[in-house]
Amino acid sequence: MRLDAIFHNGRFRTLDRERPAASRIGVLNGRIAGLDEELDGCGADIVVDLGGAPAVPGFNDAHHHLSLAGKALRELDVSHAAAPSLDALYEAVAQRAASLPADAWVVGSGYDQNKIGGHPTAEALDRVAGGRPVWLVHTSHHMAVANTEAFARAGFTDLADLPDVPGGCVVRDAGGRAEGLLQETAMQLVERVLRPEPAAEWIANIEAASRAALSVGLTSVTEPGIGVVDGIGNGPADLDAFMQARERGLLGVRMTLMPYITALREVGALEPGNTWYGLDLGLRTGFGDERLRIGPTKILSDGSLIGRSAAMCCDYHDTPGNSGLLQFEREQIRRFILEAHRCGWQVATHAIGDAALDVVLDSYEEAQRLHPRTDVRHRIEHAAVTSEQQVARIAALGLIPVPQGRFLSEIGDGLLTALGPERSQLAYRMRSFLDAGVVLPGSTDAPVVAQDPLLSIHDMVNRRTASGAPIGLHEAVTPEEALRAYTIGSAHAVHEEHVKGTLARGMLADFTVLSDDLLSVAPDRIGELTVGATIVGGHIAHDTGALEVT
Template sequence: MRADVAFVNGAIWTGDPGRPWARSLCVTYGRVAALDDDRECAAAHETVDLGGRTVVPGFNDAHHHLALRGRRLATLDVGHAAAPTRDRLLGLVAHKARELAPDEWVRGGGFDQNRIGGFPTREELDAAGGGRPVLLSHVSEHIAVASTAALRAAGIADLRRPPDIPGGRIVLGADGAATGLLLENAKKWFDATLKPHRIDELVGFLDTASRTALAEGITSITDPGVGGLDGIGMGRADLHGYLTARERGSLGVRVTAMPYITTTHALAGLEPGVDGWGLDLGLRTGFGDEFLRLGAVKVLSDGSLIGRTSALHEPYCAHAPGEEPGRGMLAFDPERLAETLGLLHRSGWQLAVHAIGDRAVDLAVGHVEEAQRRHPRHDARHRIEHCGIASPEAVQRIARAGIVPVPQGRFLWELGDGFLDALGEQRSRSVYRMKSFLDAGVVLPGSSDTPVVDAHPMKGIHAMVNRRTAQGRLIGPQERLTVEQAVRAYTHGSAYAAGEEGIKGRIVPGLLADLAVLDADPFAVDPRDLADIAVVATVVGGRVVHGADALA
C-alpha cells in the first residue's frame, strides 16, 4: 500500500530512545507507517519537503483550558503586557466601557495584583466603567474583582451583607462593605450567574483557541474542568459544544476533557450489589476516540499561590509589617472530598486533584493512598494538577503511589516573582518541582494552565530548563531539566498523563502522525534562547493544519 504522505529532508527527533533521530517519515491513515524508508517515501501520494528543519512530536499540553482560553481571547485583555500599571488597567476598562451600552458588561482578565500594586477596587471599577457592570478575572482564574453594578446583578442587594460562600469569600473592607474582591468559590459562584454560554458562543471560543494552539505546535490538550456551572467549565452542556465544534471543523486539536467533580453523582446499581459514582450510562475515563475523549474527574482542592489562597502548612510571607498573612483555604471539607474521591476511584475514574499549597498536596496524596488501599487498582494513574509545593517526603509518596504530578513550567517565568514574595526564597526551592520527580522515577508531563500564562510550549520548555523569573531571579535551580527532558515532558509525558502513550507522544511506526516543525533546533541553541524558537508548521494525523505555505 502506498503511503498517503511522506515528510522528507528533515531532522526528526522521534522521542524514541532506541532511535532518536530520522530524516523522513511516511504516513498512512493518519499514523506513522515508516521512518527513513526511501522506497516508501518515493512512492507516497504526496511529498512534503521539511527543508532541513527540526521536527518533534506534536506538543501535548496536559493542563490547557481550551474554552476558557478562547473566552479570554474574546474579552478585554488586562494582563501585564497590555496593562503594566493599575492606571493603564483602569484606562482600558474605561475605553471599553465607552464602546458599550449603559447596561452591557465589561469583561476581561489576566491581571496580577503583585505587578500593579494591589487589587483594583469596586469604586475604581465603578468610575472606570461609568456605572456599568465590570468583572475582571485574576490571572489565576481563582479570583475576580467586580463593580457595584456587577455585584447587584449577581443578586447582592446589600453590599454589607453578602452571602456566605463555603470555600470562598466576598471580601469586606474597613467600612464593612464589599470591596469587589471575590476569592475562590465566591468567584465561581459569581461566574455561575453569567453561565451557561450559548453553544454558538462556546464553539467560537473553541475555534479561536484551537487555531491559536495549532499555531504554537500544540496538537493535543487536556481541558481540566468541563461541564459545570459552579466549577471552571462553560456550562452543563460543554461536551455538546465540543462535539458541535468538531462537527463544524472548529476543533483543531485533540482533546481529553475532564468533567468537573460537581457534574458527577451517585449511580445506583453499577453492578449487582455495588453502587458507584460518576456520570449517567456509566461513562467514565477513556470513553471517546482519538480526537475527543473523557479524561479524569477534576476537582479544585485549594486556591492560587500568587493569589495567596492555596492551602499551606505555614503562613504566607506578610505583604507589610503587622499584616496577618494567613495560610490559604481549602475548597472542600477534606473528609467529604476523600469520600467522594474514593467512590470515583472505585468506579473506575482517573482522578485529577488541583493542589498547589503543601497542605493541599499532602491531603491529595493521602486521599489517593487511602482510595487505593481500600480498593486496589492496577495503574490507576491519578494526577495532582500543579503540585505546587511538594516536600521531599511528598515526592517519594507520589512516586510510590504512581501519581502523576502536573506542574507548569511557564509559571516560573511569569508568576515566579510573586511566588518568591509569597513564600520567601527558602520555601520557593520546593515550588513546582520537576527534576526531583524524574529522579524518583515519575513520568513528568508538560503543561501551561493557559489562559493563566502563555501556552507556547517552547516558552514552557525555556522555563523548565532555565528556572528564572521575569525579573531574572533563580527559583529552585536544583529542579532544572535538560532540554531533552523538557521536550519529552511536553510530548510523551503528557500523553502518559492522559493514558495515551500507546497512541501518541513519539514519532514511531503505529503512533499518530502529529508533528511540530520548528525554525531552530532546541537541542543545539543556547538554552537562554529556547523561548525564541518559532513553530513553522503543525501536522495533525499527517495533515498540515498550520503553516502549509511555509512547507510549500
C-alpha cells in the same frame, strides 16, 4: 504501496530510542506508516518538503484550559502586557465600556495584583464603567473583581449583604461591605448570572483557542475541567460544544476533557449491592476516540499561590496569619476521591499548597487500599510546593504531578514574594520528580500564562523569573527531558503513550516543525525558537511557509 503523504528532507527528533532520528516520515490513515528506508518504493498522494527544518513529536499540554483561553482571546485583555498599571487597567475598562450598549457587561481577564500594585476595586470600576456591570478575572482564575452594578445584577444591591461562602472569601472593608474582590468559591456569587454562556459563544471560544494552539505547535491538549456552572467549565453541555466544534471542523487539536467533580453524582444501582458514582450511562475516563475523549475527573482542593489562597502548612511569607484554605472540607475531598476511584475514574486533583497535598495524598492512598486497581495514574495538578517526603510519597503511590514551567517566569516574582527565599526552593519541582522515577508531563495552565510550549520548555530548563531572579535552579531539567515531558510525559498522563509522544511506525502522525533544533541551541535561546508548521494526523494544520507541498 500508496501512502497519503510523505514528509521528507526533515531533521526529525523521533524520541524513539530504537530510531532517534529520521529524515522521512510516511503517513497512512493518520498514522506513521514508516520512516526513512522503510518508505523506499512507496508513493504518496502528496509529498511535503521540510527544507531541512528540524521537527519533533507534536507538543502535548497536559493542563490547558482551551475553552477559557479562547474566551480570553475574545474578551477585554487586562493582563500586565496590555494594562501595566492600575490606571491603565481602569482606562482599558473605560474604553471598552464606552464601546458597548448601556446595559452590557464589561468582561475581562488576566490582571495580576503582584505586577500592578493591587487589585481593582468596585468603587474605582464604578467611576469608569458608565453604569455598566464589570467583571474582571484574575490571571490565576482563582479570584475576580466585580463592581457595584455587577453585584446588583447578581442580586446584591447592598454590598454589606454578600454572604460568606465556604471555601472562598469575600474581601470586605472595615464596615463589612464588599470591596469587589471575590476569591475561590465566592466567585460563584457573580458567575452564576454569567454562566452558562450561549453555546455559540463557547464554540467560538474553542475555535479561537484551537487555532492559537496549533500556531504554537500544540497537537494535543488536556482541558482540566468542564461541565458545571459551580466550578470549572461553562455548563452541563460543555461536551456537546466540543463535539459541535469537531463536527464543524473547528477543533484542530486532539482533546482530552476532564469533567469537574461536581458533574459526577450518585446515579443509582450499578449491580446488586453496588452503586455507580459518575456520569449517566456509565461514562468515565477513557471514553471517546483519538480526537475527543473523556479523561480524569478534576477536583479543586485549594486555591492559588500568587493569590495567597492555596492551603499551606504554614503562613505565607508576606501575609502573616494567612495560610490559605481548602475549597472543600477534608472529608468531602476524601469522599470525592474514594468514590471516583471506586467507579473506575482516573482522578486529577488540583493541590498547590503542601497542606492540601497531604489531604489529597492520604485520600489517594486510602482509595487504592480499599479498592485496588492497576496502573491508575491519579494526578496532582500543579503540586506547587512539595517537601522531600511528599515527593517520595508521590513516587511510591504511582501518582503523576503536573507542574507548570511557564509559571516560573511569568508569575515567578510573585511566587518568590509569597513563599520567601527558603520555601521557594520547594516550588514547582521537576528534577526531584524525575530523580524519583516519576514520568513528568509538560503543561502551562493556559490562559493563566502563555500557552507556548517552547517558552515553557525554556523555563523548565533555565528557571528564572521575569526579573531574572533564580528560582530553584537545582530543580532544572535538561532540554531533552523537557521535550520528553511535553510529548511522551503528557501522553502518559492520560494513558495515551501507546499512540502519542514518539514518531514511530504505528503512532499518530502528529509533529511540529521548528525554526531550529531544540536540543542543539544554547539552553538560554530555547525561548527564541518559533514554530514553522504543525501536523496533526498527517494533515497540515498550521504552516507559516515552512513547508513545500507537491
